[in-house]
């Protein structure tokens with residue numbers, strides 16, 4: 001080990017992890033279990049859980065995959081807020097106690113594993129994909145559906161969602177209503193409803209503006225506060241309400257599937273783009 | 287399928303603001319004050335309805351409701367009304383998409399609607415507080 005490695009591995013402090021344990025097969029009721037975890041520089045809550053699994057208790061269960069905040073599977077209720085375990089360093093929690101519970105508002109499958117199926121079902125219900133009348137064009141495209149930069153900016157933020165479900169865990173309306181569609185699916189619905197290439201408004205509106213749709217939101221803002229991707233579901237939902245209101249007065253933005261434009265033919269690349277480096281592996285065709 | 291443990295937060299989930307932001311507390315308070323005002327309204331209809339029973343009936347009812355306990359209760363209604371009214375106006379504007387900014391490309395540290403809205407929120411709450419103070423002065427010193 002060289003010098004810098006030893007420094008990085010130095011134990012900064014020992015932190016008490018209090019983790020909710022629940023085993024559906026066992027006869028113990030859900031309870032918090034304590035573990036002492038030595039914290040090193042840069043260690044995330046997910047690293048801490050891995051450490052526990054490796055050194056203290058191999059039966060501890062949770063869901064994670066990418067460990068870099070992109071797969072959205074490690075959502076947990078950490079020190080009072082829904083967060084991604086891999087996205088939060090232990091020292092940044094500024095506490096010697098780390099209390100970890102499974103995401104609220106979802107059934108618990110085991111330990112820290114929430115049942116997200118309900119979320120995905122609601123997500124599917126808003127038909128989160130481009131719907132076009134010219135399905136032939138969609139299946140075998142002859143060009144691209146036109147969209148201006150501003151039209152893209154109107155929804156791109158809502159397309160950053162990783163379906164981690166933290167927003168649903170934070171939402172006070174989801175807490176009392178099982179039927180409320182919730183921030184994530186409503187945002188996904190608005191993302192497509194406001195896409196100028198889309199023609200599926202009729203199919204989507206019934207869900208979005210149903211009695212369990214956007215009007216159940218009363219702007220508690222917790223969803224936007226906890227979203228790890230800056231998606232801002234609260235904004236999407238208010239925009240959906242505004243759109244319906246304006247349409248009621250015949251003033252909403254008219255959106256009807258943008259036209260197909262042929263691929264640009266004569267273009268010259270910008271001069272300042274460097275050439276790709278030489279291939280290091282011989283190519284098959286060469 | 288194996289047994290799932292229910293974990294929906296229920297009533298405490300919407301009432302308890304926890305570590306969330308101000309808007310979340312305003313959300314709970316808006317509902318609570320709404321329920322309070324509704325309760326007052328029902329009582330109000332019952333009380334004023336006593337007039338139908340003649341002047342004696344009315345006087346005895348008024349005497350019963352003149353106790354300090356009801357006086358404080360009435361003042362709470364003034365406070366609840368001030369908050370509910372001002373916050374309600376704020377919510378109408380927000381739900382029409384005003385005062386919360388526009389979508390953009392998210393880049394860390396993220397800017398989001400409730401964060402951008404915070405100064406407006408505070409201004410509205412100052413208005414509500416002013417209304418409460420005016421209401422209080424009017425209630426305890428002017429209206430006697």
Ligand code: SF4
Nearest residue numbers: 161162164165167227
């Ligand atoms: S909107 Fe944000 S918090 Fe909600 S599921 Fe998507 S990424 Fe997660």
Ligand code: FES
Nearest residue numbers: 066067072074086
């Ligand atoms: S493990 Fe993928 S988001 Fe945390």
